[in-house]
Amino acid sequence: MSIVPPKGGSHHPTATQDLLTWTCDGCGDPILSGFVAVRYADIEAAGRAQTDWDRRHAGGLVVVLTRGEMAAMPEPAQWHAWHDDCGPHPGGNEYSFGQPPTFEAVLSWTVHLMEKNWFAATDWGPFLRRQLHPQGC
Numbered sequence: 001m002s003i004v005p006p007k008g009g010s011h012h013p014t015a016t017q018d019l020l021t022w023t024c025d026g027c028g029d030p031i032l033s034g035f036v037a038v039r040y041a042d043i044e045a046a047g048r049a050q051t052d053w054d055r056r057h058a059g060g061l062v063v064v065l066t067r068g069e070m071a072a073m074p075e076p077a078q079w080h081a082w083h084d085d086c087g088p089h090p091g092g093n094e095y096s097f098g099q100p101p102t103f104e105a106v107l108s109w110t111v112h113l114m115e116k117n118w119f120a121a122t123d124w125g126p127f128l129r130r131q132l133h134p135q136g137c
Ligand SMILES: [Zn+2]
Pocket: 024, 025, 026, 027, 028, 029, 082, 083, 086
């Protein structure tokens, strides 16, 4: 198998030059300077809830869940984006930025976060989806 570079001379797609403008979870406005954060307390609570859930549903390869059990599945810790003045800074993992990041930078953040042992207890994927499609489309 070979990888063919895109035609047009550049090996970097232009999309990497585009910026992701976060939307503030406090006021709903675009963020030019701010931070994204997830609370340590929420990560710990989500991790405990998942451990409890796994213990209660351990057993076979196939686990059949009732609708009630589905509804009771543990929620991951939620990431939020804030303006510096809108955010509560409640203690947690915070990533500040002075300008909207490029998509390449967001991908680098994502890879960095995926290496953390607490990453699976957070909602980074759904958070990015909300940020990319704030209208829900
Ligand atoms: Zn705000």
